Amino acid sequence: MMDNLSERSKKILEAIIEDYIGTAEPVGSRAISRRHGFSLSPATIRNVMADLEELGFLASPHTSAGRIPTDKAFRFYVDSLLAVRAIDREQEELIQKQYRLYGKDVGEILKETSRILSSLSHYMGVVATPRFTTTIFRHIEFIKLGGRRILAILVSKSGIVQNKIVESGEDLGSEDLVRMSNYLNDLLKGLSIAELRSRILREMEDEKVRYDEMLANALKLSEQTLGENGTDVFIEGQVNILDQPEFADVAKMKEIFRTFEEKGQLVSLLDRCMESEGVHIFIGSENYMSQMANMSVITAPYMSGNRTVGVLGVIGPTRMGYDRVIPIVDYTARLLSKMFDVD
Amino acid sequence: MMDNLSERSKKILEAIIEDYIGTAEPVGSRAISRRHGFSLSPATIRNVMADLEELGFLASPHTSAGRIPTDKAFRFYVDSLLAVRAIDREQEELIQKQYRLYGKDVGEILKETSRILSSLSHYMGVVATPRFTTTIFRHIEFIKLGGRRILAILVSKSGIVQNKIVESGEDLGSEDLVRMSNYLNDLLKGLSIAELRSRILREMEDEKVRYDEMLANALKLSEQTLGENGTDVFIEGQVNILDQPEFADVAKMKEIFRTFEEKGQLVSLLDRCMESEGVHIFIGSENYMSQMANMSVITAPYMSGNRTVGVLGVIGPTRMGYDRVIPIVDYTARLLSKMFDVD
DNA sequence: GTTAGCACTCTTCAGTTCAGAGTGCTAACT
DNA sequence: AGTTAGCACTCTGAACTGAAGAGTGCTAAC
Numbered sequence: 075m076m077d078n079l080s081e082r083s084k085k086i087l088e089a090i091i092e093d094y095i096g097t098a099e100p101v102g103s104r105a106i107s108r109r110h111g112f113s114l115s116p117a118t119i120r121n122v123m124a125d126l127e128e129l130g131f132l133a134s135p136h137t138s139a140g141r142i143p144t145d146k147a148f149r150f151y152v153d154s155l156l157a158v159r160a161i162d163r164e165q166e167e168l169i170q171k172q173y174r175l176y177g178k179d180v181g182e183i184l185k186e187t188s189r190i191l192s193s194l195s196h197y198m199g200v201v202a203t204p205r206f207t208t209t210i211f212r213h214i215e216f217i218k219l220g221g222r223r224i225l226a227i228l229v230s231k232s233g234i235v236q237n238k239i240v241e242s243g244e245d246l247g248s249e250d251l252v253r254m255s256n257y258l259n260d261l262l263k264g265l266s267i268a269e270l271r272s273r274i275l276r277e278m279e280d281e282k283v284r285y286d287e288m289l290a291n292a293l294k295l296s297e298q299t300l301g302e303n304g305t306d307v308f309i310e311g312q313v314n315i316l317d318q319p320e321f322a323d324v325a326k327m328k329e330i331f332r333t334f335e336e337k338g339q340l341v342s343l344l345d346r347c348m349e350s351e352g353v354h355i356f357i358g359s360e361n362y363m364s365q366m367a368n369m370s371v372i373t374a375p376y377m378s379g380n381r382t383v384g385v386l387g388v389i390g391p392t393r394m395g396y397d398r399v400i401p402i403v404d405y406t407a408r409l410l411s412k413m414f415d416v417d
Numbered sequence: 418m419m420d421n422l423s424e425r426s427k428k429i430l431e432a433i434i435e436d437y438i439g440t441a442e443p444v445g446s447r448a449i450s451r452r453h454g455f456s457l458s459p460a461t462i463r464n465v466m467a468d469l470e471e472l473g474f475l476a477s478p479h480t481s482a483g484r485i486p487t488d489k490a491f492r493f494y495v496d497s498l499l500a501v502r503a504i505d506r507e508q509e510e511l512i513q514k515q516y517r518l519y520g521k522d523v524g525e526i527l528k529e530t531s532r533i534l535s536s537l538s539h540y541m542g543v544v545a546t547p548r549f550t551t552t553i554f555r556h557i558e559f560i561k562l563g564g565r566r567i568l569a570i571l572v573s574k575s576g577i578v579q580n581k582i583v584e585s586g587e588d589l590g591s592e593d594l595v596r597m598s599n600y601l602n603d604l605l606k607g608l609s610i611a612e613l614r615s616r617i618l619r620e621m622e623d624e625k626v627r628y629d630e631m632l633a634n635a636l637k638l639s640e641q642t643l644g645e646n647g648t649d650v651f652i653e654g655q656v657n658i659l660d661q662p663e664f665a666d667v668a669k670m671k672e673i674f675r676t677f678e679e680k681g682q683l684v685s686l687l688d689r690c691m692e693s694e695g696v697h698i699f700i701g702s703e704n705y706m707s708q709m710a711n712m713s714v715i716t717a718p719y720m721s722g723n724r725t726v727g728v729l730g731v732i733g734p735t736r737m738g739y740d741r742v743i744p745i746v747d748y749t750a751r752l753l754s755k756m757f758d759v760d
Numbered sequence: 761g762t763t764a765g766c767a768c769t770c771t772t773c774a775g776t777t778c779a780g781a782g783t784g785c786t787a788a789c790t
Numbered sequence: 791a792g793t794t795a796g797c798a799c800t801c802t803g804a805a806c807t808g809a810a811g812a813g814t815g816c817t818a819a820c
Binding site: 180 | 656
């Protein structure tokens with residue numbers, strides 16, 4: 075689409091975008107003709123810029139400022155102009171070094187991942203916690219707290235732990251709970267969490283369950299445990315965007331922080347990239363959120379085995395250094411996938 | 418100390434503080450003489466204010482602005498002038514209604530608590546996660562992940578779950594792990610986590626352990642599990658402070674967000690209130706952190722049974738509505754303690 | 761001890777001016 | 791036909807100004 079740009083126009087557009095990425099300021103014709111070796115006069119550049127504006131790639135804040143690339147320009151840049159570098163050997167090692175796997179729980183690892191994403195990109199790092207439904211069951215355990223409160227612990231094959239306080243209809247002893255766990259662990263072995271529910275419902279119909287109260291209880295409890303497991307998102311490096319000049323304004327900052335404090339919207343945004351593999355890029359208005367008007371999101375799903383379980387990424391201004399950030403996101407997703415690998 | 422203020426001076430100081438809490442602006446003599454029924458002329462008020470400034474209770478930003486209460490003034494206000502109201506019946510119900518205990522894990526409950534604190538106070542809510550060392554052991558469980566990676570799950574009597582990925586020296590089967598859990602659960606029953614370590618070390622000396630490799634392994638793993646469990650802090654409602662006029666400045670906001678992104682300092686600040694019961698208040702410079710110059714912290718510890726396990730609180734500007742916030746913090750801490758109650 | 765009066769200081773805000781940056785257009789050049 | 795120099799025009803941002811307003815401190819009188 076729209077690829078009927080002359081070679082020269084493309085070069086100039088690219089130069090403008092790169093200047094803008096560097097400075098966050100409208101770029102003028104003079105600067106382009108001087109800084110890049112075009113051997114064209116500002117006047118000529120201006121003509122081209124006027125054309126590019128016509129086509130919707132550039133916009134001018136006002137008459138006598140330079141021009142700013144539009145979302146459309148960035149999309150074109152990312153799709154057609156950008157040569158994504160492979161990740162730096164150096165950065166690769168940096169990421170690996172920052173990870174310390176052992177002695178941490180999964181939540182901490184995810185938070186750490188988010189932190190690493192933010193510190194390498196200098197933007198915000200986000201990691202959505204694994205959606206439990208896509209993982210495979212490994213273990214369930216009930217522990218008696220006081221009264222009828224029972225702590226249910228659910229573990230996925232890849233080591234993700236979910237625990238919940240559930241309430242049993244009647245007073246159950248510790249031995250009952252152990253029996254129940256054993257029964258369920260046996261019953262549900264190897265199923266995906268998504269399948270669990272229907273399996274449990276089917277089992278409830280079974281004759282042997284109907285006459286064994288304990289089993290019925292076990293199934294009821296497991297149902298409670300599975301009910302609605304929201305995804306959470308770890309956002310780190312929010313301060314980084316305060317360094318971006320385009321947000322150096324109290325009102326805008328408020329809006330952004332408010333957006334990310336309420337994580338619901340972000341979750342649904344990230345969810346969109348769960349399906350397909352590889353790095354996704356959403357530029358400005360492509361996020362369908364007015365608050366994200368000047369922000370881009372670069373995401374990649376991470377997997378456990380061959381199942382996508384979650385998404386991670388970087389959020390920054392639309393004028394972010396895509397060539398630099400894309401490989402970081404990509405590599406980090408691969409690395410995280412490796413950690414959730416079920417050999 | 419410094420209590421040799423005349424009754425009138427106190428009244429005036431109180432009026433100034435309350436005005437300042439309300440408006441965040443320097444308050445002038447005229448305003449005081451008018452708004453509060455002092456039947457004193459501005460000139461008289463001015464004389465008193467000059468004295469109060471002399472004594473270090475007031476400061477003037479410049480010649481012709483009004484005056485601002487100092488940290489010392491707020492301290493005096495909180496200690497001597499403030500009549501802490503009991504919590505509103507209405508608010509009490511509001512808090513209770515917002516809590517939904519079942520179907521959540523402890524982490525979510527704490528985050529929720531922090532959210533509630535922030536939404537009721539309109540400042541920032543903070544909740545430090547329980548320090549595991551002060552809780553009582555209930556259960557340990559090992560689950561085999563891939564290879565030598567083992568997921569260790571540790572549960573305290575009050576239902577706090579901690580999980581970690583640990584590495585075993587050799588390849589252990591699932592049955593081994595079950596035996597190990599059973600052995601440890603029996604061995605460590607009823608001990609406080611703090612006592613666990615020495616108990617384990619003592620057990621390692623025991624003859625029967627020396628000749629049973631499995632037991633030795635179990636102890637080693639449990640040691641790994643116990644090693645360094647950092648406290649985390651949930652901070653919610655950071656956006657709320659953006660509404661405070663004294664921070665409506667990009668540089669200050671950056672500083673504040675940076676302070677709270679790095680949670681270490683905050684943890685050590687909160688730790689100071691773990692020892693003694695009841696509500697603690699730290700005003701401005703009392704926090705010994707330059708970034709907290711204009712902020713106050715109101716905290717209260719929460720318990721499990723009769724042991725303090727963590728701290729929660731509210732962070733806001735020094736000119737916060739102490740009379741309103743103190744009962745909120747107090748009541749929330751009690752409520753959270755009740756949830757961790759081991760009947 | 762209290763207060764009215766008044767000179768003085770300092771901030772804030774609305775205008776105003778001015779330099780600088782960048783554009784768009786026209787006419788000339790290759 | 792594409793490229794370029796020249797120039798008038800527009801808009802912003804920074805610096806300066808003056809006036810209004812708020813508040814103080816001091817003095818002298820009540």
